Amino acid sequence: MKYEFTEDELKQIEVIKARYPEARPATLPVLWIAQNKFGHVEPDVQKLVARTLGLPEAHVHGVAEFYTQYYKKEQGKFVLDVCTCLSCQICGGYDILHYLEDKLGIKHGETTKDKMFTIQQVECLGACGYAPMMQITNGVYVNHLTREKVDKVIHGLKNGEMPEFEPMEMRKVKPQEN
Ligand code: FES
Structure with a gap:
């Protein structure tokens, strides 16, 4: 081409x-x-x-x-960047990665036959407090991943629904009284 x-x-x-x-x-x-x-x-x-x-x-x-953000070959419609750097690793990043690989029937670096999903194993996504983390196609962050959440995200993406980032509840700090 x-x-x-x-x-x-x-x-x-x-x-x-x-x-x-x-x-x-x-x-x-x-x-x-x-x-x-x-x-x-x-x-x-x-x-x-x-x-x-x-x-x-x-x-x-x-x-x-x-940069893993630049794709050196054709990718799936959704590129799933799973972080396995330290904080995510401690919080189960590898379990998430392997669960996703088994679920989609591919290894990281590969794309599903229907060209829907590519999995990438990536370094820190800069959101360690939300570990384990995944990023979808250089855009949406999915945080506090569990196997159930992965199921939900994949199901949603197959049906055209992009997940939303779920921030932690802000810690409520009582204002100091003078
Ligand atoms: S270690 Fe995963 S986001 Fe930083």
């Missing part, structure tokens, strides 16, 4: 480039533009980004490889 940006996208990229003294800092936002357009940034898309920004392919490749 031949990957190209449209005239409008190229104009948008020029605006981004103009914010910086050189092209390198534009790598992240332009990779996002590419991923939003093509659904992934596989090597040929990375080459397009490098060409467009006038940067070495190795640089763009290095950036894309570093």
Whole structure:
């Protein structure tokens, strides 16, 4: 497949480039533009980004490889990022990961045959207080996961319902009396 940006996208990229003294800092936002357009940034898309920004392919490749948020190959409709970093690990992150793998019949890094789900094992999602955590397609956070909650989320997604983040109740602190 031949990957190209449209005239409008190229104009948008020029605006981004103009914010910086050189092209390198534009790598992240332009990779996002590419991923939003093509659904992934596989090597040929990375080459397009490098060409467009006038940067070495190795640089763009290095950036894309570093972040799990950039998809290096075609993914399922929903990408399930399960955190197994320390806090989530202590709170059962691996149990959630393996339960999800068994439920969907794939291992992390794989996509279901119907192209509905991809599982990724990821590092800290920056919400350790809500462990164990999962993120759906670089967007919605699902917190305090249990096997039952995983069942509910998967059932919902299959029926077009995106789960909502459920924040902890704010601790009620009695105001100090003067
Ligand atoms: S360790 Fe899982 S969100 Fe930080």
